[in-house]
Amino acid sequence: MQFKKFVVCACAAACGLAATSSFARDILRVGTEPTFAPFEFLDTDTKEFSGFDMDLIRAVGTKAGYDVKILNMGFDALIPAVMTGTIDVIAAGVSITPERANRVDFTTPYYVSGVSMLIHKADAGKYKTFADLKGKKIAVQIGNTGAGKAKAVPGALVSAFNTTSEAFMDLLSKNADAVFLDRPVLAYYLKNQEKAAKVLTIPPYIDDAENYGFAVKKGNKALLEKLNKAYADLKASGEVDKIYKKWFQE
Template sequence: MSFKKAAVLACALFAAGASLTNAQARDVLRVGTEPTFAPFEFLDTKTKEFAGFDIDLIRAVADKAGYDVHILNMGFDALLPALMTDTIDVVASGMSITPERAERVDFTKPYYKTGLSMLVRKSDAEKYTQFSHLEGRPIAVQIGTTGADKAKSIKDAKVTAFNTTSDAFMALSTGSADAVILDRPVIGYFLKSQPRLAKKLQLQPTMEDAASFGFAVKKGNTALLEKLNKAYDELEASGEAKKIFDKWFAE
């Protein structure tokens, strides 16, 4: 082959490769989050990367919908204004779906249901199935939480408020409390990260003050909303969504 023919062939191959690369290029989905809500979103101190249930799930949903993801760190109060002004495309930040927020933005179908739940020892699982069953019993909570407020509303309950969730869980493990009342995802994350203690404890199915989390998009952006919902449905059908859940939570 002559030098001229070789050069022409090389140019043709380069052009074909460039066209293929351009054809494979994907749009970038700008995702806003406040990474201070583990295990949903946080900054991994080792890798310095964004991590968490929401982060894994939105990456998987976006990938299934044909997008690459760029995560933007911002305050929680700034998320919806950023969405409404096209600074970001999606909010993935443990955001509850409320009527007030739904007036300003559109939400995907719920991907997580949260609320107050109770953790007990497995030996007491049949004894304490409802919050009312804790009347007069010692309960451990974290100070300043909605779980603490709930415990104080239970008749004659002996409530001990701790500075950290770890101390509350330890009180239950050592027998100085009969239950811990906290947000369900906090309990689920504890059980996942502490398998040795989890063997003796039971997260009860009862839940109060239930709320659902959803990803938010700009009001009226039905095209993106439909893509995200379709992608999530496919992840649920394939079992991938459940795998992501199981990575972060224990039920």
């Protein structure tokens, strides 16, 4: 009688383990290089990976049925890591280029980057493209792509600063008519500076537009389809827009 009871208990335990295993979620190993705010960075307070990419890949991965694990590695190591199976996905503000597309497969693009401009709201109807700033004062950050764009504007008076904050201050104080910088940097600035957001705006114009996408191993069609479907569902539900608004303002 005792033996029978033991057998029943053992069977029950085994069945319970099998049930638990059947419902276990696979781990989605996501590689990132967390020094590219506001897309990915290490939050000094929570010690967690934070940013637009991190929120989005967690949402997409969860929707696709995975538990998401973020791994920190150098940017140059990301594509080799996904190619060799060390990680499953790259989420690191990666621009979709023909060269990279030969080595990995990209998901549906989730962000359009490129150089844009920040101007006063009162000038929104006046400055719609870079060419409209002909002969005007433009603030830039030294070494940024926007500096080259500003120098190409005929007659523009270009002021170059070491930091983006100095360029923004030049615009706020009306010493400049525009700031040329990467669009996500401009949008992140407005999101975090309430005073600036009241008087400044970003026109729709983007130069040298680049699409960002998540990357998976070449030929991993099953994972790619899962991620794309999850993203499409989140986009349709409005969740993607919520994440966007958390990090950017335009």
